[in-house]
Amino acid sequence: MAMSMVEILFWFLTSLSIFSALMVVFSKNPVHSVLWLIMVFFSISGHYILLNAQFLAIVNMIVYAGAIMVLFLFVIMLMNLNTENEQSKSKWLQLAAALSGGSMMLILVAALKGNVAKATAMFTQDSGIGLIKNLGNVLFTDYVVPFEISSVLFLSAMVGAVILGKKEAA
Amino acid sequence: MPINYYIFLSVALFSIGIIGVLTRRNAIIIFMCIELMLNAVNLLLVAFSKMHHLKAFATDVATKVGTEAQLFVFFIMVVAAAEVTVGLAIIVMMYRNIHSVDINFLNRLKH
Amino acid sequence: MFAAFDNFPALLIWLPLLGGILSFTIGKEGKARMISLISSFLSLGVVVASYFLSNSNYLELNAVSYVWMPQIGAGFGFVLDGLTRLLCLLTAIAFPIVFLVTAKDQYKRSHAFFGLMLLTQTGLMGVFMATDALVFYFFWELALIPVYFLSSIWGGEKRIRATFKFFIYTFVGSLLLLIGILYVYMNTSDQSFSIVSFYNNTKLTSGEQHWLFLLFFVAFAIKMPVFPFHTWQPEAYEQAPTPVTMILSGVMVKMGLFGLIRWLLPIFPLAMKDYQQGLIIMITVGMIYASLVAIYQDNIKRLIAYSSIAHIGLMAVGILALKNVSMQGAVLQMFNHGINIIALWIAAELVERQTGITKISALGGIAQRAPKLAMFLVLSAMANIALPLTNGFVGEFMIFNGLYQYSPWITAVAGISIILSAVYTLNMIKNVFYGETVAATASFTDISRLHVWVFIGITIIIFVLGVYPTPVLNVIHQTADIILNRFN
Amino acid sequence: MNAIIISALLGVLMMYMGFVTKKTRNYTMVAVIGLLALLASIWLDYVGFPFFQIDTKGMLGFNSFGLTFDLVVVASCLIYFLLSGAEIETFGKSSSDFYALIFFILTGMFIISGMKSLLILFIGIEIVSIPLYILAGSEKSNLKSNEAALKYFLLGSFSTGLMLMGIAFIYGDSGTFYLEGINIGFGALSSMMAIGLVLILAAMSFKVSAAPFHFWTPDVYDGTPTVFTSFMATIVKSAGFFAFFKLFENAFGSFHKHWELLISFIAVLTLLIGNITAVFQQSLKRLLSYSSIAQAGFMILGVYALNIYAKQGLILYFAVYSMATIGIFAVLAKFKDHSIEAFNGFAKRHPMVSAAMLICILSLAGIPLTGGFFAKYYMLLAVIKYAKVVWLAIVAVLCAAISVYYYFRVIQAMYFKDAETYEEVEFSKGFKYMMIINAVLLILLGIHPDWLFSLVSN
């Protein structure tokens, strides 16, 4: 059975994202972790494009991979954590952690295997809701209230950053 | 691609995130793993958005179904950005005091 | 809430409550004492007046009722029927006695002491008069909280622990009671806490009745207390200040018995029938047990405490036997026992106050030094062990009579407690009051005039009720009739 | 809607107060006046005079339940400001920022109170949470505060991740974020829905510190500066519960049977762990954190029952629990030593304050004549009404009996024990009166709770 280009892309991105995610977890060096995480974000953006969600793909790259991860990198550099000096947790704890994470996945997968939606093919053409025009339209009409409300969130984050960041007065 | 593939993918990413949170001791890495989990969610939401959209699209070509999930993802990103600001501020503050971001040193408060 | 002061139940709640608050706020020892005395005597006056000026018709249960929370079917309902009247009288008598007996005592922060005492009185009155389950529960707790503080602040050496145990123990019971009340409330057809609804408008299956019965019973059993829920009692009695112990054992334990009569039997008649035998056997065994344990005690207070367990057990059995005679007898005995045991506590208190000792084997010969005290003690002890022509006899006779109709064998076994009660009571008299004086009692002085008058008052009650109980019986018979009718 | 906008504006106002005046007293004054305005505006909203008519596409909506909740929140906050304002002021110039943060948190709560969509829920919860992380770490030089903030932040974000995953699955199954939409058309529980439900349940349990997701609570409450612990443990927790209740009522109400066992399990576990662990605590602050877990156990009973009694009862519970806990924390915040022994002989030194504190403790313990009784009473009533099986109620009351054990340890310390050396604590006159007013309110709620809960109609 020949795979279409899209399918090949899907499997490539999937394996890339999973591999990168694993590398995030298992890299000794925090900087490597950050870089691998950026890799994950890029592959996920690829998935978005496959899913015809171009706006989110771009935002993901700009905001996440660009801004946020840079911030992370910045902090790590600032703290001079660019070494592999992190002590690992005890073996038992790591084993328990891996086991529980793994069984979490297994259970979810097992539960969702017989899902009704499996027949749906995902790559057919659609009306292009993921395009910026459509999303912008909805965001500033129907979703204007949550949008405005999230400004409160940013305000508080800003205040918080100021409070936490500035030197103690006394 | 069936929706299940996306579900499994994001579940896998999510679980890897959890494993990361559980196994690492560096607060920043843990935070990154949490971001990984959020991205798994984002991916899943977009996939679901597409799925619901296609279901509706079969009967109505002008349907807007699915928009809300993509906007939700947008809001998640927004919130994540704010969270990162605060989170990193806290981590930096912590680092200033104890010169470490190892969570195993967070043990003054117990019992 | 309370529209007017034009009726007795409202007065009986308000008088002690206001008195309590007043003496709390006034802060001066002498005045607080005066206020509490006046308030308690006024309450007594009101109860006595209610005897003559209102009828005791049980059917007018909702006679006094104020709207409280109509949405949830709760109202401040109070009644003064025969049963209640007797118990309110007991409460109203007990408090002035306690105040008089302790009139010369000094308590640190005494305004708080008197305030709490009066709050306790409010709680007790409320418990006895409430015709609304929620109000009943409220006052049930209200009577407990001040006692907790009274005992913990003014009690003996190990007071905090003992009182705490007492508090938690009874609190567990009352919480179970609360669940029971809520469940019954949910099953009233008109969603009401009124006792009338509880009696007449509940649809409970036999199974529901069974476990509800147990919930209620445990609460009451802990309060009474009956074996094997009794272990808080000796400690609490030992550690509480004697005025509080008097109230606890004289009045408060009656709350449990009262609960049986008013809030248990009539609501769960089906379950009652099934549990009757088991409970009666359990309590009877407990009576013998408590009597035997009492024999071993070497502390006056613990001895009286265990004797109280045995006596309360008898009353409980009298109630549970579901015989008219024994129920009336039990109600009468609730009153009598209250009076008698208060007298015993006064004696114990007077001994302890002078010698500082409650250990029986370290005392002796007080009768030589204090003939009056000895006389009154013997008198009240005799009433306590139900010697004929004292009040105790009438009550116990009626209880035993009804119990006999229920089961001769159980009567015979329960009767052993009469013998045992003689054993430990006489032991106590013998070792504390008779014999040669010891170092601790060598300079014992006889009781003051005030105490003599208090004792005379008690003695009069003991004998009047022992010789001519008819007026009291006339008051309570209707209650017994109505409750027992539910079992026919 | 009034509340959201006004409190957001108040937050902004407080942000800039630092530029207007340096006198910290004024910050509190403005905050209190602002709260009064807020209270009035909510009341106007409640009686039917909203200032703003904004089409929210059904994502936000206010009913009597939500508005009553808002009222309770603002009232509790008022008491909080009045009692603990002085403590906030000790943060100096930046204290206006803290007021701003608190107003932002309030905004988040009002958003939660009106939420009809999972999106709003998510945003609301985040608006509440993010400033809290900051408040937890507000004592920057204090390592405990740092630690609390980081723990809270890490665990909080983790639970946010869980919640989002849950939301994603629920969306996948139902195709909508509207609560009503989720609620209809689900007779049977699909596996996606079940997973979403469990994840959301876990996340919400985390927010309300229900076992086994409660572990952050004692540590964070302990490390956070007392004055903010007070806020966190009371008003914020109420918001968590409100969200919990509203979400489960409106979104998952129709398949209540499918999750009642799970939540009853959580309730029992919370009650047991909260109460039993509290027994051994030596620090009052930590004791209160465990007690807050224990109280959460009771409130979960309301979520379990999901009926009108639960609704009314929760409102009452929020009010009573917040008032009582704020009262105790306000006193505690004046102490440097947070151990129970620090209160030995307190009643002799400060009879008025200790009497008021006594009422608060009694209320927490659920003793009749205090509001706490009716709060617990309503939870029990709700459970009994819903289940007709009383085992849950019996477990709850047995745990309540355990709670008496540790609450009364404080009373014992205050009233029955004497201290040889003690920390001298000053209380202003205003503080004393406020404590008394608080206590009187608690008693009033204990006699006439109907004044409050009748605001909630079905």
Add this chain to the structure above:
Amino acid sequence: MNKFVFLIPLLPLIGFLINGLGRNFLSRTAVILIGCGALIASFVLSLLLFKEVSAPGFTTQIINLFDFINAGGLDIKFAFQVDQLSVLFLLIITGIGSLIHIYSSAYMHEETIPHYARYFAYLNLFVFSMLLLVLGANFVVMFIGWEGVGLCSYLLIGYWFKNKDYNNAAKKAFVMNRIGDLGFLLAIFWMLSQYGTISYAELFPKVGTASPYVITCITMLLFVGAMGKSAQIPLYTWLPDAMAGPTPVSALIHAATMVTAGIYMIARSNAMFTLAPHTQNVIAIIGIATALLSATIALKQNDIKKVLAYSTVSQLGLMFMALGVGAYTAGVFHVMTHAFFKALLFLCAGSVIHAMHHEQDIRKMGGLRIKLPLTHITFLIGCIAISGIPPFAGFFSKDEILTAALEKSPVYYVLGVLVSLMTAFYMFRLYFLTFAGSFRGTHEQEHHVHESPAAMTWPLVILAVCSIIGGWVGIPSVFVADAHLLGKFLAPVVASQEMEKPAVHLSHEMELGLMAMVLGLIILVVFIASKMFRKSEITENTETGLSGFLANKWYVDELYDVIIVKPLNALSSFFSRIIDNRIIDGFVNGVGKAVQFSGRQLRLLQSGQVGSYILIMVISIILFFIFQLYWKF
């Protein structure tokens, strides 16, 4: 006259109240006047009543005073019943009571006034209770008196309350009485539930309506009550100990009146006992056994009062045997004569003790006939009377009992005779040891020995006269036909028991022959006693063998101690220390401890490590998933 019946008990009650309350104010004379006056007045009233009752055509009178208990189908009246039986007892009680009061006024003279007054108060209270007992028209009133006399007995035994032993004796008396009382009480309840009434007048006519089993049970329970009060096996040990009380008290309570309450009760309810032959047999057997047992014990006692006490128990046993064989009249007759001579003997003993300054050991007496002539004579009269030598009172009543016993069964008769012989033996042993021979006490004692004052001797004389002539009211038909005045008097209240098959039918000749034989034996025994004890020396050596066994009262007290008292104490200590403190309270405290313990353990879960918190959260979520997805419920 009926209207004043209530005065008979009321007067002593008033006496009690005045003396009791006014003990600190009254003078000694006033105390005497009130105490004795009340009794004498009662006696006079009783005499008047007797006159009325003995008039021909008298029918039983019931005087209702007030409703005692009227509730729930229970209707008990406080009522008095005046009939031949009650009047007879009234006379005995008030008559002998008066004498003893007078005697006491001198005997107790050493006491200070408050205690003196207290003594008279108790005594009056006792008489009041005793009068209630015999006057009551139903069992409840009887029970009131019944327990009342028990109380007074307790108070009077422990009158000298400084002495621990006396207190113990008092307590023992009260408790043993209570055991009996419980039986009585149960009988009352049974009667109430069986017949619906406990008034004699209503109850006795319908006794037969119950099954024999029920009647037997009720009568057995009543007899248990009688056992306690009248000191029968196995509840007799309190009576010898009760001698701790002042001697007049022993005379009044523990010889003449209270202890005969059991006989009164059975005689009163003879209608019932007649229908219960099994009970009667039991009564007879226990009666004779008690009589024998205590007679043997009395043989070896050295305390003057103890001898008399065991003698009392023995005589009571004889009375019960009489009741058991259906000879109610004989029983009551013996109560009366016994009241005379035993009161006499006790008072004489009191006189001796008074003279000897509270020396009670007969081994330290001797030769008192010269020092105490009047006491000596009257004591001798008492001894003769109790030994059953005609024409003294004891002879008639005892003979009547023996005759009745013979009619039932020769065994009873033989044993009864044996008891009589022993009685004669130990009484004369007592007499000879006390009054004959030479004085064995200290010189100081000898110096002080003197005859008692008139107030003490006059009652002795009166009682001595009664002891001589008291029996003449019941002259058996063997001597004079139809001369049994008492029998005729009591006939209306005593149901004649039908003998189904008299074991032995006696002819007059045979009766006379037996009488003579017994008399001969008794005189022989007296002779032996005189030989043995007239000139006895003090023997201090401890008794061994059988005599030791008897001297130690068959070790019954020790036996009771081992089988009842010790186990009871052990049980109570076990209950208190183990069950109550360890198990029940241990459980209660254990719950608290368990909570504390789990609190201590659970807080370890709160490790402070973020990692473990998250791990637990994740594991819980996994468990929740499993539960929610795969749990089929």
